[in-house]
Amino acid sequence: MTKFTVISGSSSEDLAKKVAKKLRANLIKSQLKIFPDGESKITLNEKPQKNKIIVIQSTYPPVDEKLIQTLAIISKAKEYGTEVIVVIPYMGYARQDREFLPGEVITMKVIANLFKSVGTSKIIVVDIHSLLGLKYFKIKTKNVSAIPDLAKYISKLKLKNPLVVSPDKGGKDRAKEFAKILNVEYIFLDKERNRKTGKVKIKSTNFDQIAGRDLILVDDMISTGGSIIKATEFLKKQKCNRVFVACTHALLRNDAENKIKKAGVTKIISTNTIPGNTSLVDISGMIVKAII
Template sequence: ARRITAVMPYYGYARQDRKAEPRVPITAKLVANLLTAAGANRILTVDLHAGQIQGFFDIPVDHLYANPVFLDYFRRQNYKNLVVVSPDAGGVERCRAFAKRLDCDLAIVDKRRTRPNESSVMNIIGPVGNRTALILDDLVDTAGTLTKVARAIKEKGARRILAAATHGVFSGEAIKLLENSPIEEMIVSDSIPAPVTSSAKIRRLSIASLLSQAIVNIHRDKSVSRLFV
């Protein structure tokens, strides 16, 4: 083959992008090395957990964002008194840009993580009382943090609670937690196949058109930068 492009809508191990404690591997870098050693000449992926993972590769990386798909959906829903909620400080930049495009307010949840996949909500900064709150993140895994944030927002007087994430991993008891939470609707993309056990609250949006356009542009040696929204 003249060129091999690895299309990976969800980049596994993306959260292991740094050495958080002794004897912990930086697996995101290892996967990058494995892909390169296997013969990949280019990587096409969507919403990396940390943008700096692109620097782990010695080959070109096209990092797409699912925001256009989600923005189109929420604009059509035309929710009133919407506020975009960042579930942690690390997601503020993403949520700020999303809120700006929807012309709505931004709220931030200050939380303290006690152990992996678990966290305790500490404080909510911003207006959520009597509002439709949209919790926005790049992925939902065990849904522990997400549902705790939702309950904290509900206690602060939110009228409706929605959640959106590009990657729906839904591991462990995620579906059960989601069902028992105040979240009315969980919107995810189809970057990961749907779990065997799902929930009526989950709505999947297709990112096929986004990926297909990028693949065509790469194949024809055209720019894909206009897709980086």
């Protein structure tokens, strides 16, 4: 009997296939039908064996739709599996992990309760936006980092005197780790975001070490690209050379990819937590390590 059975949600079929192959596990696809009223109907293509089941599904936009689909698959897997390990490569709602303004719902806490209620034994996420969100889960959790795989890809590019840059202070540790792997320097920008309007402003004034160097802007996720665009525009004013962007999750909403490139970014490099044009780095290997 196979030790694991992998069930793929519709949003992570390619990644699930790669994970199943590495685990030598049976792969079961889920068939999805969306009714005219927006409801999702999910059917598993075959009956899982009674063993450890791994459900893999990213909850990128439309987030609510993907989330409900994921919970439905888990509940069905629980009928067969002795243990249901859930891999959410991109976890939606991770930014709603605290009450920033009075009256805001901590949605991540609600999500955590839902995953437990449908029978999740353990949840694995990749570079979750805030580790605080995992504290709401009353089950085993593991956050794995895509930074080593991203850095490995970047190291193969022929960069001129590279410098790693975090677009804000919050990503300082991420940039530091990235730079350490590449054995280069790093800096971070002083960014300010208006909580009500969402507008971003960079308060940093000048960095003498930027001029003439290839820069690697490192972030965990890119949604509309506002922070990356502002950072790129600032860095270009400092007379840097090329700007590369490396991120785990490339949501790239509202034509963000074109807007980022128009701002002066040479290349966007992301992982396959979210499939797309920029998902050049495969993270199936690190997910397998987290499972076993």
